[in-house]
Amino acid sequence: MAETKIKEAKEPLFGKKERKLLVDPLLDNNPITIQVLGVCSALAVTSLLMPSLVMTIAVVFVCAFSNLLTSLLRNIIPNEVRLIAQLIIIATLVTIVELSLKYFDYPTYKELSVYIGLIITNCIVMGRLEAFAMGNKPWKSFLDGLGNGVGYGIILLVVAFFRELFGKGTLFGAQILPEGYFANNLMVMPAAAMFILAVFIWIQRSRNKELIDIS
Amino acid sequence: MSTTKIYLFVGIMTVVVATLLTGLRNLTAGQAEINEKVFNKRAILKSLADGLDGDLDVMTDEEVQAVFNDNVQQYVVKLNGSVVEDMVAEDIKMKKEVKKADGDRNLPLFVYSNPTSGKTYYITAVRGKGLWDEIWGSIALEEDFKTIAGVSFDHAAETPGLGAEIKDNAAWVSQFTGKSIYNDAGEFVSILVRKGGAIPGNPHQVDAITGATITGDGVTKMLEKGLVQYEPYFATLRASN
Numbered sequence: 311m312a313e314t315k316i317k318e319a320k321e322p323l324f325g326k327k328e329r330k331l332l333v334d335p336l337l338d339n340n341p342i343t344i345q346v347l348g349v350c351s352a353l354a355v356t357s358l359l360m361p362s363l364v365m366t367i368a369v370v371f372v373c374a375f376s377n378l379l380t381s382l383l384r385n386i387i388p389n390e391v392r393l394i395a396q397l398i399i400i401a402t403l404v405t406i407v408e409l410s411l412k413y414f415d416y417p418t419y420k421e422l423s424v425y426i427g428l429i430i431t432n433c434i435v436m437g438r439l440e441a442f443a444m445g446n447k448p449w450k451s452f453l454d455g456l457g458n459g460v461g462y463g464i465i466l467l468v469v470a471f472f473r474e475l476f477g478k479g480t481l482f483g484a485q486i487l488p489e490g491y492f493a494n495n496l497m498v499m500p501a502a503a504m505f506i507l508a509v510f511i512w513i514q515r516s517r518n519k520e521l522i523d524i525s
Numbered sequence: 526m527s528t529t530k531i532y533l534f535v536g537i538m539t540v541v542v543a544t545l546l547t548g549l550r551n552l553t554a555g556q557a558e559i560n561e562k563v564f565n566k567r568a569i570l571k572s573l574a575d576g577l578d579g580d581l582d583v584m585t586d587e588e589v590q591a592v593f594n595d596n597v598q599q600y601v602v603k604l605n606g607s608v609v610e611d612m613v614a615e616d617i618k619m620k621k622e623v624k625k626a627d628g629d630r631n632l633p634l635f636v637y638s639n640p641t642s643g644k645t646y647y648i649t650a651v652r653g654k655g656l657w658d659e660i661w662g663s664i665a666l667e668e669d670f671k672t673i674a675g676v677s678f679d680h681a682a683e684t685p686g687l688g689a690e691i692k693d694n695a696a697w698v699s700q701f702t703g704k705s706i707y708n709d710a711g712e713f714v715s716i717l718v719r720k721g722g723a724i725p726g727n728p729h730q731v732d733a734i735t736g737a738t739i740t741g742d743g744v745t746k747m748l749e750k751g752l753v754q755y756e757p758y759f760a761t762l763r764a765s766n
Binding site for chain 1: 530531534535538539542545546549550553556557560561563564684685686687735736
């Protein structure tokens with residue numbers, strides 16, 4: 311885990327450290343493949359690209375803004391009830407996502423409804439609040455949340471890409487593989503996400519030996 | 526940290542959050558309700574398959590509403606064949622109706638007239654149990670009240686790639702089109718989702734989905750129990766024709 315220690319000095323709005331906060335979780339400290347958090351929803355929603363994309367947007371939104379809000383409130387949140395306060399912040403944002411989906415895209419809401427609610431229990435979100443936002447300034451926390459949300463989303467989309475392509479022969483619902491392609495039903499099952507994740511982790515760690523046994 | 530401050534913090538936070546979310550909900554509720562209705566209308570029209578005048582996938586929400594206003598007549602019928610006057614079919618919640626006693630049950634019926642072909646279709650609603658939770662669907666019958674024009678199914682929690690195929694797999698769904706729920710002797714036989722594959726040429730069977738035996742059996746039971754309920758009303762229609 312990289313709880314970057316940030317000095318309380320005057321720093322540029324988007325300096326080296328800020329960049330690191332944003333970029334690190336995308337690959338070298340990815341919440342799913344390195345920290346192995348949030349795997350549950352990564353298995354559940356990735357059989358098609360479209361719901362994965364909506365889920366990604368939802369998690370990026372919740373992760374970034376819950377980090378921002380928690381960081382803004384970090385000095386007035388009583389330590390005794392900090393987990394409850396964090397949960398309320400996350401639950402509020404998730405409810406906002408749910409209401410907006412119902413308003414803008416009802417079919418996707420129907421498809422994802424259970425999993426949207428489960429963002430509340432996504433370890434990535436709460437993990438970042440506890441590990442980062444409670445001890446860092448708002449702007450940095452926002453970037454950290456953004457980075458982790460996008461890092462989660464990248465994996466979701468990569469997994470969904472392979473699962474939809476080989477499981478259905480389509481991408482975003484459009485036929486890609488020729489008509490005669492015999493769909494591989496295994497890819498549609500949640501277990502397939504586990505295989506793809508494992509291959510991703512394997513490739514990632516064989517390219518960067520430093521990542522081995524880091525967690 | 527004093528206890529008072531903790532209470533104060535939690536109190537203020539709760540009030541702020543509750544106000545915010547209630548406000549947002551009230552703001553979005555109207556449109557959300559319309560969205561839900563259109564979603565249900567699409568599911569009903571989907572059962573028509575090729576019987577529908579137009580392509581449902583490219584229809585806008587307004588066009589779906591228009592089809593319902595112009596070409597669909599809604600009826601609520603009872604198991605004894607009588608029509609309930611003061612109810613609207615699309616407001617019927619099948620989830621509640623299937624739990625009612627036979628005499629109290631209200632059944633929604635949507636009668637669609639295709640403006641191009643002039644054909645009439647009778648769309649019935651069925652609901653039953655799959656493997657994990659409830660499954661439901663719309664079954665469109667042709668003017669003879671026997672031949673299936675098409676079906677559409679949905680489910681609460683069937684397994685993606687297995688039981689959920691009753692909704693997602695268009696090829697499986699299309700098997701129902703042209704099948705008959707009555708045999709040559711005029712007896713109600715429904716449709717059997719047959720494990721191991723439908724016997725070729727049998728007009729009352731469709732293939733099961735590999736690995737989804739219980740969901741398939743659920744569909745069989747749902748059709749058997751659901752479709753026969755409309756028979757008394759169809760009998761009155763047949764008599765009046």
